[in-house]
Amino acid sequence: MSAxxxxxxxxxxxxxxxxxxxxxxxxLVIPVCFIAVYSFWLxxxxxxxQVGFYLDNWIEVLTDPFYRxxxxxxxxxxxxxxxxxxxxxxxxxxxxxxxxxxHKAVLILLLMLPxxxxxxxxxxxxxNILGVSGALNVFLLWLGVISEPMQIxxxxxxxxxxxxxxxxxxxxxNIYVSLDGIDGNLVDAARSLGCTGWQAFREVTLPLxxxxxxxxxxxxxxLGAGTYITPMILGGPRDAxxxxxxxxxxxxxxxxxxxxxxxxxxxVVLGSVVMLxxxxxxxxxxxxxxx
Amino acid sequence: xxxxxxxxxxxGVVKRxxxxxxxxxxxxxxxxxxxxxxxxxxxCGKTTTLRMVAGLAAPSAGDILIKGARVNDVxxxxxxxxxxxxxxxxxxxxxVFDNVAFGLKYRKAAKAQIAERVSRALDLVQLPQMADxxxxxxxxxxxxRIALARAIVVEPDVLLLDEPLSALDANLREGMRVELKKIxxxxxxxTIFVTHDQSEALAMSDKIIVxxxxxxxxxxxxxxxxxxxxxxxxxxxxxxxxxLDGQVTARDGNAxxxxxxxxxxxxxxxxxxxxxxxxxxxxxxxxxxxxxxxSTPQDKTDAxxxxxxxxxxxxxxxxxxxxxxxxxxxxQVINPIDRRPFGQGAEVSVEIRPRDVVLLKxx
Numbered sequence: 001m002s003a004x005x006x007x008x009x010x011x012x013x014x015x016x017x018x019x020x021x022x023x024x025x026x027x028l029v030i031p032v033c034f035i036a037v038y039s040f041w042l043x044x045x046x047x048x049x050q051v052g053f054y055l056d057n058w059i060e061v062l063t064d065p066f067y068r069x070x071x072x073x074x075x076x077x078x079x080x081x082x083x084x085x086x087x088x089x090x091x092x093x094x095x096x097x098x099x100x101x102x103h104k105a106v107l108i109l110l111l112m113l114p115x116x117x118x119x120x121x122x123x124x125x126x127x128n129i130l131g132v133s134g135a136l137n138v139f140l141l142w143l144g145v146i147s148e149p150m151q152i153x154x155x156x157x158x159x160x161x162x163x164x165x166x167x168x169x170x171x172x173x174n175i176y177v178s179l180d181g182i183d184g185n186l187v188d189a190a191r192s193l194g195c196t197g198w199q200a201f202r203e204v205t206l207p208l209x210x211x212x213x214x215x216x217x218x219x220x221x222x223l224g225a226g227t228y229i230t231p232m233i234l235g236g237p238r239d240a241x242x243x244x245x246x247x248x249x250x251x252x253x254x255x256x257x258x259x260x261x262x263x264x265x266x267x268v269v270l271g272s273v274v275m276l277x278x279x280x281x282x283x284x285x286x287x288x289x290x291x
Numbered sequence: 292x293x294x295x296x297x298x299x300x301x302x303g304v305v306k307r308x309x310x311x312x313x314x315x316x317x318x319x320x321x322x323x324x325x326x327x328x329x330x331x332x333x334x335c336g337k338t339t340t341l342r343m344v345a346g347l348a349a350p351s352a353g354d355i356l357i358k359g360a361r362v363n364d365v366x367x368x369x370x371x372x373x374x375x376x377x378x379x380x381x382x383x384x385x386x387v388f389d390n391v392a393f394g395l396k397y398r399k400a401a402k403a404q405i406a407e408r409v410s411r412a413l414d415l416v417q418l419p420q421m422a423d424x425x426x427x428x429x430x431x432x433x434x435x436r437i438a439l440a441r442a443i444v445v446e447p448d449v450l451l452l453d454e455p456l457s458a459l460d461a462n463l464r465e466g467m468r469v470e471l472k473k474i475x476x477x478x479x480x481x482t483i484f485v486t487h488d489q490s491e492a493l494a495m496s497d498k499i500i501v502x503x504x505x506x507x508x509x510x511x512x513x514x515x516x517x518x519x520x521x522x523x524x525x526x527x528x529x530x531x532x533x534x535l536d537g538q539v540t541a542r543d544g545n546a547x548x549x550x551x552x553x554x555x556x557x558x559x560x561x562x563x564x565x566x567x568x569x570x571x572x573x574x575x576x577x578x579x580x581x582x583x584x585x586s587t588p589q590d591k592t593d594a595x596x597x598x599x600x601x602x603x604x605x606x607x608x609x610x611x612x613x614x615x616x617x618x619x620x621x622x623q624v625i626n627p628i629d630r631r632p633f634g635q636g637a638e639v640s641v642e643i644r645p646r647d648v649v650l651l652k653x654x
Contacts, residue, residue: 185380188347191367192374193445194397199368203393207384 032267039260049257057261067245067262071269074242077156077231078224081163085171085220086213088164093175093212094205097182108176111169123162123233130158154236162230167223171216178212179205214281222270242266296323297359298481299344299449304353306339306505313339315505316353321449321498324479326472330492331502332528337485338453340502344483345451346370358448368397373442373480377454379434381426387413387437388422394445412444413437415474432463439471443478450475452484456491468494489529493517501525519563519649520576526649531579531612533622536653539571546645549573553619557595559648567650574651580625581647584613584633588640597641601633617641 014021039057042050061067096107114122129135130152137149152158182205190200228243235241240248243266250259299321306314314336321327329337342348344355346367354361362370373394381390391412395405413419416436426434435455442450455471456464472495475482486492492499493513500510501524509516509525520526523534537549537557545566547559557575567573588596599617611632613624622641633639 183378183380185376185378186382188345188367189374189376189380189441190382190393191347192345192370192372193394193441194368196366196368199397204382 035260035263038257039264041257043255043257047254057258060258061261061265067265070240070245071242071265073239074225074266075269077159077163077239077241078221081160081167081224082171082217082220084160084164085167086217089168089171089216090175090213093172093179096172096176097179108173111172114169119166120229120233122165123230126158126162126165126234127153153234154239156235156239158234159231159239159241162234163224163227166227166230167220170219170223174212174216174219175209176212178209178215182208211281214277218274218277218281221273225270225273226266297321298323298325298357299483300354300356300359301340301344302354302356304340304343304350304355306336306343306348307351312505314343314350317505317507319500319507321481321483323481325497326475326482326484326495327498327500328484328486328492328496329500329502330486330489330528331508332487334504335502336505337487337502341451341453341483341485344449345372345374371445371448373445373447373450375435375438375442375450375452375455377458379426379431379438379458381434381438381441383426385425386422387418387424387426387429390426390437391422391441391444393441398445408444409440412440415443415477416440416470431459432467435459435467439474443474443480446480448481450480450482452482454486455484457486457488464491471495493529501528503528518578521651523574523576523651526576526651531623531625533577533579533582533620535575535577535620537573537575539567539569539573542566542569547650549575549648551575551620554617555595555597557643557648558593558645559650560645561650562646564650572653574653576649576651577622577643577647579612579623580610581643582615582622582624582626583642583644584615584624584626584639585642586633586637586639589642594642594644597643599639599641601635601637601639604632604635606632615639615641 038049040053040055042052042054042056044050096104096111099107127134131137132149132151132153134152136152137146140146141149186204186208187200190204191197195203225241226243228241228247231239231241231244232247242262246259246263246266249255249262253259297320299319301317301319304314304317304319305312317336317340319340329340331337339348343350344357346362346365350363355363357370382393385393388409391409392405395408400408409422410419413422416439418433418436418440421429421433421437426437429437435458438455452471456467459467468491484492484495496513498510499513499516501508501516503524509521511519516525517529520529520532526532526534535551535554535557537551539547540550540556541548545560545562547561547567549557549559551557559575561567583594584599584601597617599615599622602614602616602621605612607625610625610627613626613633615622615624624641
């Protein structure tokens with residue numbers, strides 16, 4: 001140990017963390033403060049902002065049922081996508097965790113493969129599959145099952161489909177990590193004490209994989225609730241999610257103050273979800289899948 | 292002893308993994324209440340054998356019988372076994388009580404009965420006040436006891452112990468060894484114990500089965516296996532042995548004289564083994580602690596007396612381990628220390644009694 005360590009035992013971690021802290025402060029904390037300040041300004045009819053302290057935006061956002069309904073719709077779509085990811089993701093995660101080491105690497109690589117392609121391109125690919133002249137309609141027409149193309153796209157169902165497509169790898173990865181950490185002897189022990197395979201899964205494997213399931217769910221829910229690309233590409237006019245509102249307000253209507261207030265609402269709602277999770281599961285679990 | 296019920300029987304059991312044979316055709320019988328140890332180095336097939344009895348691995352050939360019934364096709368949860376794993380394998384999300392009660396729950400025992408049997412099992416392993424703790428709040432030794440309690444509370448037909456002591460530190464290990472044996476004896480539970488530690492095997496077992504490369508090298512009582520090794524492997528694996536090659540030069544009944552090149556003539560006793568012919572080549576095993584060193588030769592008529600020089604001294608407290616140069620050989624000798632150990636370079640008289648010389652066929 002050098003002398004400086006003894007002099008300032010608590011300083012070193014802060015020095016080492018300072019670049020990261022500076023980045024978070026510059027790119028996250030300060031911009032959010034700007035947004036907070038913006039939300040109290042007013043947009044004038046001319047188009048420029050009126051600086052001051054006005055509660056108009058906040059009153060509109062918090063009282064207009066239009067915003068409330070879209071918020072609930074957003075949470076509902078995110079929750080449905082998360083639940084679907086859990087149902088679809090557990091078995092593949094279990095399969096990867098039980099594979100031999102050599103196969104594991106390949107399977108995880110395959111899981112990561114979609115990330116090499118832009119999220120937007122991946123989402124748009126559904127248009128080629130489900131669109132009016134997409135693969136599915138063409139195939140069904142050729143079979144003669146239908147006589148004219150079906151309108152499959154542009155509803156809440158396809159938004160959820162797109163989200164599941166985007167989020168599933170996150171869920172599988174999180175569940176896999178917690179399954180992989182379970183000592184195989186525990187299952188053997190449960191079996192030797194009288195459990196069938198299924199009972200041992202219920203008693204040991206499932207409860208011990210819950211932290212990963214919770215972490216994956218949080219990640220999927222927050223990512224899902226904050227997206228605007230999927231509903232924009234795969235949703236109809238009535239399937240807008242909250243982030244679309246923010247996008248619309250700021251980019252199309254150029255109403256930055258109102259858009260700021262809206263984005264803060266989403267931030268607070270999703271932040272509360274994270275806090276709730278952290279209260280019950282501990283935020284540290286999230287970090288495990290990225291080790 | 293032999294008319295007692297065989298609780299576990301293996302006949303012609305083989306385990307292959309692809310081209311690799313982990314366990315060669317194996318026959319084994321474990322009597323009711325016996326403590327049988329599978330002893331051998333890692334990779335000798337002892338754990339594979341245990342896993343086959345447990346139902347965690349399926350034999351490639353042969354039959355496994357528990358209480359006379361063939362169990363090859365009986366799944367593990369119906370075999371009524373208790374297993375203690377090397378890493379304890381306690382359920383981390385369940386309390387000690389729920390861990391121990393686990394097997395009883397699946398045997399559909401009544402609530403009141405579960406509570407009573409769990410508390411009796413915890414008393415037995417001397418941890419009655421730990422029921423509400425979680426495994427990670429216990430020390431390694433305590434976790435080990437809970438794992439034992441969990442395995443025995445269901446009154447299994449066979450208790451399988453897979454190196455249960457090797458994760459404990461040395462002091463704790465000796466204590467647990469005594470206690471484990473005591474509990475096993477008290478309950479009279481048929482036990483198969485797997486270890487690579489010869490002192491555990493010698494201290495605890497009624498019968499030791501020494502395994503090497505998927506084969507049984509020798510089986511017998513601890514004393515039998517230790518004092519009368521039947522192969523070079525067993526002689527080397529258990530205790531410290533000197534191996535010498537010699538040729539029989541004279542024979543009078545069981546009394547043999549064997550010439551060992553570079554050492555001299557050694558007297559041996561072939562009692563209990565097939566008497567070798569005159570001129571036959573043999574391999575001799577002499578345990579390090581059976582050779583006696585003294586500063587002046589004792590006048591014992593039947594012992595071989597040689598003279599040697601102390602090469603190295605390894606002081607071990609109440610005993611010392613010496614390497615003694617005798618002729619062109621270096622013999623390993625462990626002797627209790629009488630007042631003070633012999634010094635390096637000292638001239639000593641080396642005595643070997645005929646009955647301490649074990650005869651093996653040359654390999």
